[in-house]
Amino acid sequence: MDNIAGTKSSLTWAVHISVVVLVAMWVLPTLGLFVSSFRTGDQIVGSGWWQSLTTQEQQLSPIRIEGDETETNGAFVIEGNLFGNARTTISSWGTSSREPEAYEPGQTAELGDGVTVTVQADGGYVLSSPVTTAGERLPRIFASATTPPEFTTDNYKTVLFSPLAGQTIFQAFMNTATVAIPATIIPILIAAFAAYALAWMEFPGRALLVAAIVGLLVVPLQLALIPLLQFHNWLGIGKGYLGIWMAHTGFGLPLAIYLLRNYMVGLPRDIIENAKVDGATDFQIFTKIILPLSFPALASFAIFQFLWTWNDLLVALVFLGTGNDQQVLTGNLVNLMGSRGGDWEILSASAFVSIAVPLLVFFALQRFLVRGLLAGSVK
Amino acid sequence: MNPAIQALLTILIGVGGCLFYFYGSNLVLDKVLFPPRGPNAGRNINRANQIRPWLFLLPAIIALGLYLAYPVFATAWLSLNRQTGASSTFVGFANYSRMMSEDKFWESMTNNMLWLIVVPAASTAFGLLAAQLTDRIKWGNIAKSLIFMPMAISFVGASVIWKLIYDTKPADQAQIGALNAIWMNFDGGIGSVLLLKVLPALLLLIIIGGLGWLAWSMLRPILRGSEDRGGLFLMLLRLIVVAVSAWLIFTLARMLAGVFVADLPYGQPQTWLSLPFWNNFFLMAVLVWIQTGFAMVILSAALRGVPEDTIEAAIIDGANPFQIFFKIKVPQIMGTIVVVWTTITIVVLKVFDIVLAMTNGQWETQVLANYMYDKLFRANDWGVGSASAMVIMLLVTPILVWNVYNARKEMR
Structure with missing residues (x-):
């Protein structure tokens, strides 16, 4: 920015150093746990992870x-x-x-x-x-x-395949995937139709509905726990996967509708009107034109919802049982922190199994995530 | 049935059901109810088009109503009742007064206030700093994506990561927690005084100065008596800001005095998470670490949107980089800063996982959301639990109103 006027800022070096410090502060905590997860329990307790590369x-x-x-x-x-x-x-x-x-x-x-x-x-x-x-x-x-420096992958073998806190991490991993994938896919379709109606169809009460959705965006889901648990018991599904899929769908919808509507409003009016003149019905316009064009927005929401459902603890604690076949990664990790608080070799490897998938999604699809963030923050 | 197969079936049934519903209901509308032919073709088309939006919206409205709107009222009702076994009796505000008489509740409220001030402020400040700095350098995008990374990590995962940093070993063993390893290097010499007394004091002074400036700029229009700068609501808002900053300045001044008086236990490894009062800040650090990336991404986009000519004009007028940043750029992105601030505020109000995983509210670190979880699912006291949930709702409401107000303004 300062080069515009033709003078090179004398602050350049200060900027580089500050950014290095900032990045270090944000990366080192994760790196510390990552390195620790490859050390034996004795090594972790014997010396700080930052010494793991030198002879001890x-x-x-x-x-x-x-x-x-x-x-x-x-x-x-x-x-x-x-x-x-x-x-x-x-x-x-x-x-x-x-x-x-x-x-x-x-x-x-x-x-x-x-x-x-x-x-x-x-x-x-x-x-x-x-x-x-x-x-x-x-x-x-x-x-x-x-x-001398020595690293091992035994920690991962231990946590993945031997039951700790009653359950193997591998099983918890599968449970989390079982929760997260349907809870990501189902709201998209419902939200896409609603967003199209709110963006491109004329009907009384439209503005009111949009305002209501903006309001619902910030309603804390804490309020929903007991009433919904009662509702699920009344329905007869109790605690289980069906209940949590429905809950995540409900909680994810406001953001989904909001994001998609904002994106769809920005699509060129000409295309839609031309299609209408050519005799396309709203249903055809939606499936043939709007849906393909909205792919970036759909992708951003999908990433958000996936990260949120994968990382969630509260909803899983409330709407899922605590049995081995239902406990998710975050719940398992909290249990481990309680029962194996000092066993860093187990904690660090378990934590990294649970972090791995979101991190992969994050680095692979970062640009959609950024776009979604920019569109999703209420202006 | 294997849950994985069940999940696959649910995806198929869910997606298939949605498609069938949307396609089928449109088909029924067009072919059976109001076919666009025959004597009433025109009228039928109009009628069909009046109904169609509601067909598109119906599943979403049902889900939103059932899973978000209805629970607000149901929770409000639960908070006015006392649950005894299967039956419940209406007790008015008895739950609220019971809650108010609990020390743990007031502890949660004070801690939540601290969180509400520190976390959004620190995240936004760090985010702004990172956005501005990374904008100017070649490897800025890599730096950004690394600072952004914690966004993908779950609160529980982040708690494990930070618990390792706060780990404590007895004094005669090697410290494996980074914070204690750094702490053990301080011995009370000149370096310690500079880093642990002078530097924090300077930081506190800067924050006090900033708050004083904020309070003064809020107060000035009121003292001048100019009524044209907003109505009663804005005036009230200004007074609240002034009151909060006055309280903060008072607290910070006391901390400033404390920094110099304090006799720091050099050479003693500290159990950071059970240090009263300060442990709150160690928990907040986790959330700041996660949220800074979010603030940075949004603010960086806003900074790019600042018109070049305003900056060029400032450079030609001889402004230095700091003046450009604080006097040209920041005022132009003020709106975005407010958005980031309020978004993080909402996250803070719901913060639960971090406290549950790291201290579970022990050592005076309780916050509202965890207090509520405690009451609902450990003490099985639905009345008080719902009452504290309503407190969270009440705290969110100003932001809710503000967002709706802005959204409506934008739509016009």
Whole structure:
């Protein structure tokens, strides 16, 4: 803007830096959880996610020695490695929680009764005892070790396929899709016909109806919960998918009608009048001309409604049951936050499963979303 | 039946049913009721055209009436009744007075007022800043879409994301929450004083200054006694704005004093979500984070719509970038700023998921929508629950009236 007059602003650098800071503030929270979802529980608790790309020195949780005994030269020996991988390096270790850094790697610790244990830097250990240790509790090793960056997809396997809080995330995912897809498609058709009538047909009370819809846009759906639950019970459908589809349809209609009407009003009058002169009925005009031309507006509303129904918690809590076959992702996540609040490896992976679809939709169809926002905010 | 199959069937039945209804009813109208031929052809066409709009509108009107309009009245009625078992008795405003006597309700009201002021203001301000800054640079569109991204994330997902930031570990362990990790770097030295005392104080002073300016510009026409700038309603609105900003200035001035007096617990990891009063702001940060993208997108479009010649004229007159922004651009997009503000206000009034997921109203963070959910579905007290829902409705009503008024003005 400032270049119009031919002078380059001296603020350019400040602008670039400010935008970098802003973007960082808006991206890093999500990135933090994303990175965490690929770390093991120990790693998440041991260090901040921002350190996950550097080699870490940390106190590992105690590891108990285990393995098969072999008898050599009158001593019973157990050999093995503390770690599954070969990349962790021990810097110091001990055999009690009071002195976790008593020994250097390669040193030998005396455990009394002639039992000795030696731990190498790569985690390899040798436990040697003059009598058999079968059936006894073997000592634990407390080690401080440097661990190179390591990522795992196990968290996702865990949350997707093993039931946590009673239900697998995969099932919750399917439930959410079951709620969101019909609840997105059904209102579109109803709204499109209504919007056409409000935009292009003359009848008394039209202005009043438009005003009513603008008013209904902001009515909090909190008011609808109990009366509608009573209504659904009276109908005999109670809590279930049918009820939530109907509820989402009702709640989504004002925005749908408003968006579509605003868009349809802007379509060129000539096309519609020409079609009328040629003998087309309103029904034909609607299906053959208006509907195809309104595709951008239909797409924006569909995205809105999909994001809203997918992300919704309140309506799902009220109109769906809490059984495994009905609980949705957001509800499951809230339960997990209550029951597994500290298990970040589970929480972060579950959260990302629930965020993934909306994010995909968002990045793929962003331009429709922006257009819808611009048309939908009441001017 | 498998829900997925049920869903597929519903889509088919729903869409098919809609199409059948619209097509069929039009067919009946044209072929059976008022066929456009015979002796009354002209009259029939007119009649058919009078009825057709209502055929198009009928499903929408039924759905809207049943799912949005009727519940408002039903909830109003429920709030005047007391539910005992299956029967209900009319108790007048007893539910409201019961609600008013609860501390938790007043806590929710105060918190909601805080939310209503802070979240729209912060989101709009950040949105405006982001819109203006990204407009000038090449990678602005990428930056915009990244700032916009949280819009797609559910409130619950966002709560998980932010809970990790607010996480607390004991002092002798590594902090995995970003906020505590940053906090542990402050030791009370000169850097801490600059960042935690001087900087907030400056920010507070700027906000106080802005509010003072706002209050003065609202008050000036009234003091001058010029009646031509709007009727009683506008006058009332101005006085409300003045009163709210006076209260805010008072609160902020107290906070300003507090900033300097406060003895900050350096080196102690904080459990942010249970710090009374401040925890509200940590919850608000989540919503601000989500809503800024929305504000940015709308305001950025508005900024592009500002006529170039007004800006060129200002540059030729020697205005600096700040003057251009605050004196040329902002006044021209004031209407859009109000729209963004009111839209976010409505979102704030309904905020529920964030509080439920992060604190569930503990540690004095209750808000109205969560209070209502508590009453309706945990305490099973429909009377008080409906009464608090009516309070939310009451708070939305001014915006509702304003929107309808504007929409009608536009249609004329």
